[in-house]
Amino acid sequence: MLTTSKQLFEKAQKGHYAVGAFNTSDLEITRAIIAAAVKLNAPAIIQISEKAIAYAGLENLADIVKNEAKHAKVPIVLHLDHGRNLKLVHECLEEGFTSVMFDGSNLTLPENEILTAKAVEMAHRKKIFCEGELGTIGNSKNESDFTDPSLVKDYLKKTKVDSLAVSIGSRHATKIKALNIDLLKKIRKLTNTPLVLHGASGVPDEEVRKAVAAGICKVNIDTDIRHTFSETIHGINKKYADLSDPRDIMAKVMADIQAVVEEKIKLFGSDGKG
Ligand code: G3H
Numbered sequence: 001m002l003t004t005s006k007q008l009f010e011k012a013q014k015g016h017y018a019v020g021a022f023n024t025s026d027l028e029i030t031r032a033i034i035a036a037a038v039k040l041n042a043p044a045i046i047q048i049s050e051k052a053i054a055y056a057g058l059e060n061l062a063d064i065v066k067n068e069a070k071h072a073k074v075p076i077v078l079h080l081d082h083g084r085n086l087k088l089v090h091e092c093l094e095e096g097f098t099s100v101m102f103d104g105s106n107l108t109l110p111e112n113e114i115l116t117a118k119a120v121e122m123a124h125r126k127k128i129f130c131e132g133e134l135g136t137i138g139n140s141k142n143e144s145d146f147t148d149p150s151l152v153k154d155y156l157k158k159t160k161v162d163s164l165a166v167s168i169g170s171r172h173a174t175k176i177k178a179l180n181i182d183l184l185k186k187i188r189k190l191t192n193t194p195l196v197l198h199g200a201s202g203v204p205d206e207e208v209r210k211a212v213a214a215g216i217c218k219v220n221i222d223t224d225i226r227h228t229f230s231e232t233i234h235g236i237n238k239k240y241a242d243l244s245d246p247r248d249i250m251a252k253v254m255a256d257i258q259a260v261v262e263e264k265i266k267l268f269g270s271d272g273k274g
């Protein structure tokens, strides 16, 4: 069923596990994510980025997730990932998203705080949670982009975000060796606000486990899903030369993505928590 993230985060924090947030851009990825969540009785956040919206259309993609979630026997959240402008946040809320993110990490700190606070206000009017970002996750290797713990309390007070994306060493679509778990622990001591790990495809499993144990309660996965999609398509001729019906090809793609999502759900400890 389609749900908001409030209870999901409360349960995850009490249970010391994280909810997986998986990016979709079409029917097949959405179905694969939901199939994995249902099979493992896990909650799941299905998130849509600006690029996915440009690809599939906001209404189309939101309708796919809402329709598929309606029939699922586990809680599914429809989330806007890295929304960079208030107009888009507004459109997603009107479209029935049950969670949004405003990402002002490319702005100055005061601008980030002002616009994030506005996004939070818009979301709260509809009783929806809003995620913010402090520090920059992006693709940079620069430690100065890490979340500065001395800014956390003030940022949370000014913006009233319901969850916080922290920059602790992971980077989008990039393999890294280790997270800064000490920094994460420092931030955790400052707040009970649910913390979010972005760029998790490139983080070694052991580091993800440590991050969840240290208080991360939402973990974002996009690249691993997209790579699995492409690898399956590229390998189709070699492995299944007899397949020509696109629906049969997509069944293989969905099965492979489902397997990846199942692995992640187990890694985050959210299996059996649906
Ligand atoms: O917002 C989405 C993510 O942070 C996904 O990161 O592409 O490294 O899996 P990833």
Ligand code: ZN
Residues within 6 Å of the ligand: 082, 137, 172, 198, 199, 220
């Ligand atoms: Zn991200």
